Each structure stands twice: as structure tokens, then as C-alpha cells.
Amino acid sequence: MGDASPHRLPTAYRAAARGALRVTLTAAAGFYVLLYGFDSAIAATYALFGAIAMAGLSRIPGSGRQRAVVLLGAVPVCWVLITLGTYLSVRTWSAVVGMLVVGFALAFMAVGGPRFAGAATGLQLMYILPSFPPYDPGSLGERLGGATFGLVLLIIAEVTLLPEPAALPYHERAARAAAGAADCADRLRSAPYTLPEAQLRTARALSTGLRSSQVPEAERPAGAGVRPRALAHMGLATRTLLGRLVVMPPPAAVRAVPSGAAEQPGAGGTDPLRAVAEAARETAARLRGRAPDGRAHARLRQVREALAAAEGATPAALRRNAALLEVTDAALAMSTAADIAVRGRAADPPAPGRFWYARMRAPRLWWRRLSGHVGGRSVFFQNAVRISLALAAARLIAGIDTLPHGFWVLLATLTLTRTTVRETRTTERIALTGTLVGALVAAALLALVGTDIEVYAVALPPLMLVTFTLGPVKGVGWAQALFTVVVALVFAQLAPATWQLAEFRLLDVLTGSAIGAVFGLLAWPRGAHDELRRSAAVLLRIAAEIVVATTAQIAAGGRRVPVLTAPGHRSLQHALVLAESAYAQYQSEPKGPGRPSSGQDWQAALIAGHHTLWGADRLLVPPEPVVVPPLGTEAAESVVRAGDRVAAGMLLTSARMDPSGDTPEAPDTPVPPHATALPSLTAALAADPPGAPRAYYATVSWLANLTTDLVRLAGDGAAAPDGGPDAAPDGHRGASS
Numbered sequence: 001m002g003d004a005s006p007h008r009l010p011t012a013y014r015a016a017a018r019g020a021l022r023v024t025l026t027a028a029a030g031f032y033v034l035l036y037g038f039d040s041a042i043a044a045t046y047a048l049f050g051a052i053a054m055a056g057l058s059r060i061p062g063s064g065r066q067r068a069v070v071l072l073g074a075v076p077v078c079w080v081l082i083t084l085g086t087y088l089s090v091r092t093w094s095a096v097v098g099m100l101v102v103g104f105a106l107a108f109m110a111v112g113g114p115r116f117a118g119a120a121t122g123l124q125l126m127y128i129l130p131s132f133p134p135y136d137p138g139s140l141g142e143r144l145g146g147a148t149f150g151l152v153l154l155i156i157a158e159v160t161l162l163p164e165p166a167a168l169p170y171h172e173r174a175a176r177a178a179a180g181a182a183d184c185a186d187r188l189r190s191a192p193y194t195l196p197e198a199q200l201r202t203a204r205a206l207s208t209g210l211r212s213s214q215v216p217e218a219e220r221p222a223g224a225g226v227r228p229r230a231l232a233h234m235g236l237a238t239r240t241l242l243g244r245l246v247v248m249p250p251p252a253a254v255r256a257v258p259s260g261a262a263e264q265p266g267a268g269g270t271d272p273l274r275a276v277a278e279a280a281r282e283t284a285a286r287l288r289g290r291a292p293d294g295r296a297h298a299r300l301r302q303v304r305e306a307l308a309a310a311e312g313a314t315p316a317a318l319r320r321n322a323a324l325l326e327v328t329d330a331a332l333a334m335s336t337a338a339d340i341a342v343r344g345r346a347a348d349p350p351a352p353g354r355f356w357y358a359r360m361r362a363p364r365l366w367w368r369r370l371s372g373h374v375g376g377r378s379v380f381f382q383n384a385v386r387i388s389l390a391l392a393a394a395r396l397i398a399g400i401d402t403l404p405h406g407f408w409v410l411l412a413t414l415t416l417t418r419t420t421v422r423e424t425r426t427t428e429r430i431a432l433t434g435t436l437v438g439a440l441v442a443a444a445l446l447a448l449v450g451t452d453i454e455v456y457a458v459a460l461p462p463l464m465l466v467t468f469t470l471g472p473v474k475g476v477g478w479a480q481a482l483f484t485v486v487v488a489l490v491f492a493q494l495a496p497a498t499w500q501l502a503e504f505r506l507l508d509v510l511t512g513s514a515i516g517a518v519f520g521l522l523a524w525p526r527g528a529h530d531e532l533r534r535s536a537a538v539l540l541r542i543a544a545e546i547v548v549a550t551t552a553q554i555a556a557g558g559r560r561v562p563v564l565t566a567p568g569h570r571s572l573q574h575a576l577v578l579a580e581s582a583y584a585q586y587q588s589e590p591k592g593p594g595r596p597s598s599g600q601d602w603q604a605a606l607i608a609g610h611h612t613l614w615g616a617d618r619l620l621v622p623p624e625p626v627v628v629p630p631l632g633t634e635a636a637e638s639v640v641r642a643g644d645r646v647a648a649g650m651l652l653t654s655a656r657m658d659p660s661g662d663t664p665e666a667p668d669t670p671v672p673p674h675a676t677a678l679p680s681l682t683a684a685l686a687a688d689p690p691g692a693p694r695a696y697y698a699t700v701s702w703l704a705n706l707t708t709d710l711v712r713l714a715g716d717g718a719a720a721p722d723g724g725p726d727a728a729p730d731g732h733r734g735a736s737s
Helices: 011-037 041-057 064-088 092-112 114-131 137-160 170-187 197-208 226-246 272-287 295-309 315-346 362-372 379-401 407-416 421-449 453-474 476-494 500-522 528-556 569-588 602-620 633-657 679-685 694-713
Strands: 558-560 626-628
Touching: 011 041, 011 137, 011 453, 011 476, 041 064, 041 114, 041 137, 041 476, 064 092, 064 114, 064 137, 092 114, 092 362, 092 379, 114 379, 114 407, 170 197, 170 226, 170 272, 170 315, 197 226, 226 272, 226 315, 226 362, 226 602, 272 295, 272 315, 295 315, 295 694, 315 694, 379 407, 379 500, 379 528, 379 569, 407 421, 407 500, 421 476, 421 500, 453 476, 476 500, 528 569, 528 602, 528 633, 528 694, 569 602, 602 633, 602 694, 633 694, 679 694
Parallel strands: none
Antiparallel strands: 558 626
16 A cells, blocks of 8 residues: 555555546536536536546556547547447347447457556446436437536546656666666676676566566557557567576687687677677667667677578587577567567568568457457456346346336446456455445435435535545445445436435345346356466467477478468467466456465466477578478487477476366376476487587577476476566567467
8 A cells, every 4th residue: 555654645545536536526527517507417417427437437547648548539439339328228129239249349348458448347337328218319419418528527637637657668668678688798798708696686677677567557568559569579579588698608618609600709790799789779779769770680680690500510619509599589589579669560571470460550450369369268258258248137137127227237237247256256245235334324315415405516526536535445345335325416416316216226236246246157257267277278288289390390301481470380379369368367366265376387388388489480480491401310319309308398287287178198208397307308408419400409499498487387486486587478468469
């Protein structure tokens, strides 16, 4: 809640009070001006509930200006929703069908990122409000006018009234991390060829700062367009670069440098780490709004090509070469993604593979995002189905039974239904208790005051201020109790009301809660619990298949051509999308019984998928057509055997994550998913078959990194603590989505 002096409110209360003041002034101004100034109860109702829906009950992240931009875009959407709700509400069957379709579409908006998800609840309410009596299409103009007036007042308030300072933008976080990577690369160029402890801590902090859980929701690059995808991709690449630099082996045992590798000044006077440092600083400058000439990026590309073509050195030099190749590859991906993030589709054409999205237009990218989540394995789809069915059922019951103030039934269903049945049950129990208390207070107030509207008019604004200040901090019980009294004061000014209004409110909330509980029990009752286990297991199974296929192709050699992504890799991309979204929801659900074991590093599973995809594409998708010779017999057997053992570890870990899954049978030489059982694989990766070419060592370096991921997946926190430079991005939907 934050520190507080005796004369200062805690941080949480101050933040809630600022938002409450904006909602109260906006809703009260719209309500009183239209009700008492223009004598329009309909327009006043829509102005009041428009402001409450989009600011009091929604949680749009960001600063005031960022929320104002979202609200401005939501105004025409509200017009469409109010119009649809007005005309479809005339008949119960059309209202139910409309609730089912519109409810699903609005809930499914969450695939677009936190801002879309934050606005979804308010937009649902803007459709629900005209779905109940009076069924009067002739009043559509008043409804639209009132809602617009309330939203315009809210937009002005967000920009001008107690605006919060904007959070540190993601591109600045990424720029600082890129600059930190440049410092690390520079430090590794000279003796003792290791990073001091202070710089290691800085690198880890910069990497952790790019994790989604450390970034304010409004700043997360979670959109489906080219620039957000590229910015998320850039963050992943930067974290990978920092992770590679932190564990970069010193060149103490390396005396011979691969021909053409330019590790020492040569080829343009730039060694690999110097090229990485220059490109990283150029990336930071580009992200900060400057326009570098791109020469550092071009030099880095040349150095990487020289490293990729280097042959004929000692095994030790080839291992060093492979490590440098991974560092330059991560730096090149970071630089390319940053260029796309800044310039969009006007950026220089990148190589195919990881940057498949760079030339696609927004509609196609959005279609890919939406279609990728259509199916029962997507938590976004599950949540949309759950809430749309619950809302449709609530509308049907309210329409058939003609419940008074049936709007409250759907409001309770919408706001009290959670992603797990356990959380829904707990929330509803607290909410019903709060509603009962609020109903008793409201009934007593209505009985005592009677029809004295002036009392209600004077009491409403301060009560709203208290409601929207205490509700977000104290929880759903306080929110329901106070909001029950608020709506009683509102409706008492619209029409004569008795104490029975509070009774109707309690009955409607009870009905809506029961409907939400039923559908929470029937539709994916454990939320992201089972889906995360399953999606992570599927991710590792597909990754294991790709590891086996990749090592087999490397061993056999053959013709390689540039493609969008290697055959079969699209399935891994899709598995990453589903696993990342399941993990994001899992993080948002409260801890308690029934959650997966806290010892499982789910982020390690995600990063293992990214490392598998990126490494396999790097090995199999060249920038130009090329014929790769097969490995020698001993090298081929060694790399295939190592690949099988890494895949076995992935399969066995997958089976541990999801014992009910259909895990394929592991190879004959399995690696148990425990860090202490991996020394034999580590020894195999350290072998140097006679005459092994560069491709062998590049593949072995990739497999060694996947072995590190297996250690982390085994739950050895000391080996790779959560939040390390290579930890996966919780909640990020990166280039794979």
C-alpha cells in the first residue's frame, strides 16, 4: 500500500482518490446538467453510467493522456453498442443473441493487449445499459447524446484533472538495456575478459526491467501491429544478448582466431565484440529518437557473416567462434527489431524468418492474432466464451422473469465472475455480504428521506467520491456495499423510490452472482491452472521434435534456402502464443490451493521454446541459398545423439508438467529432468570429434544453451534464478504471435 506519514494518505489511497475525483466530477456534472438543466432523465442516466462504466468500473492502464486516447477511440464504439442494444432489446430472443455475440466480441478484445482488455468491461456495460426497459428506439438520440456528453467530460478530466506522470516508456527501458549491453561487450574485449560483479548486477537489473511484470501495463508492447511486435521482439533479443554476454567464456585458451572471423582487428578493423558494442549503442540512439546512419548495423552483419563462414581452426577456437556467433546474432536481431519498431514497414528489409511480420499490413497481423486464439486452448477464447454465455443466460432470465432493474443482474454477472470457480466463489461471497449491508443502509435511507430529492442530490457526489476511493483499495465487499447505496440515490432522483429498491438490488445481485458461479463451474473452472500446464507441456513436446529434426538435418547437410520459417516451426510459434497468454493469466490469478507447484519455473519453459525456435531457424534458414556439406560420421553421430538427449529431457519434463498429456516415448538414452542427471550430456557436448566443422560447433552451442534451460526447468533455482537475463517475458506476446 506504500509508506505513509501521519499527515499523508498511503499511495494506494492517493491514486484511488485521484481517479475517484475524476469519475465523481464527470458523472455528477453530466447527470445534474442533463437531469436538472435539460430535464432529460434518459440522457442524464447515460451520461452518469457512461462515465462510471469507462472510468469507475473499467481499469484502462496508463497516464491520463493515454487513457484519454483510448476513450476517444471508444466513443464511436459506444455509439454502435448503444444503437445495437437499443434495437435488439425490443425482443428477448434478439437481446439474448446480441448479448451472446457482442459479449464474446468485447471480451475477446483482450487479445489486443492491456488497453483493450481494460476498456472491455466498460464497453460491455455500454451495450448492457440500453438492453433493458424502457424499450424505446425513439429515445436513441437522447441516449447517444447523454453518453457522448459524459465521455467528453471524462476525456477532458483525464487530461486536465490531477494527471499522473507518464511511466518510463518501454523503448527507453530497451534503450538503457542496449546501452548496458554495449558496456558489457566493451568490458569483455580486454583482460580479464569477465564482467565485474557490479556490472553483472547491472546487466541482470536491466534485463529484469524489460520483463513484462516489471513494465506498467500501458507501456507493454503487446499490440498486434508491426511496431509493437518489433518492440517486443527487440526486448527479447536484448535480454538474450545480455544473457549471452554475462556467460561469455573468456578467450584465455584461445590463441588462434578463425580465418575471417575478425575477432582481432582485421576485416574493417572491427572485432566481434566491438561490432556488438557499436551496434548496441546505435540501437539505443535509434530508440531515443536519433537517426543513426546504420553503419554499425552493417558492420555487425559483415562480422556475423565472417563468423558464420569461418572454418579450419582448432576446436577451442571454433567453440569460441560459436559463442561469438550467438552474441552477434542476438545483437543483430536486437538492432533489426529496433529499426522496425521505430520505422515500421519503412525499415530496411530484414532477412526472412524471425522478422516475418515486418512487411505485413495491420489487418493481416490482427487477423493472425485473432485467428491464432480461436480455439478451446486459448485462455482469451475461454474467458470470452465463459463471460458471453453467462451474460446471455442472465439476459434471458432477466427478460423471461421481467426482473425489476434487470440491468443489475448483468452488471453483477459481469463484474463478479472470475477466471476460476474458487476465486468466483470467494468474490461472490464477499460481494453478497457487502451488497446486503449496502441494501440495508439504502433501505433505511430511502425510508427515512422519502421523496426529498434534494437530499439525494446533495449526498450523491460525496458518496461517489468515497465509493470510488475505498472500493479499489478495500476490495469488492466495500465496493458493492457503497455502490448499492450510490445506485439507490441515483434512481431515487430519476423516479419516486421506496425501500424496496434496495431489495431489488440485492435480488438482482444474488441472481447475477448465481449465474456467474454456474458458468464459472461449467466452463474451464480452474482458469489458467490446467491450461498453463498443458500448453507448456505441448510447447516442450513440439520443441523436442524440432530439436531432433534440426540436428538430423545438420548432420545430413543439403541445400538450404531462405524461407519465412523452417518447415514445422509455425506449430512452435503458435504453441508459444498460447503458452505465453496462459502464463499471463496465471500471473493475474491470486495464489492459493489448486495452483501449479511454485517450484516449477514456467518462464524457463517459455524461454526454452524461444531458444529452440530462434536457434533452429538460425541454423536452417540462411540469408542466401547455400549447399551445406554433411558432417563427418563421428560428428554426425555425436550431434544427433546430443540432440536426442536434449529432446528426451524436454519430453520427460513435459510429462512431469502434464502427466495426463500424450507425451511421445523418449529416445533410448533419456535425460531425466533433474540438474544432477545432466553431467553425461554436458560431457557429450564438450566432446571434439576429429575434423568436426563449424556447423557442428554452432549446433552444439545451441544444444548447450537448451541444456541450461533444462537445468532451470528441473527447478534448480541456483542454476538460473527467475528473473535472470534469459528468463522469458511474462505476459509478452512477442514476434511469435
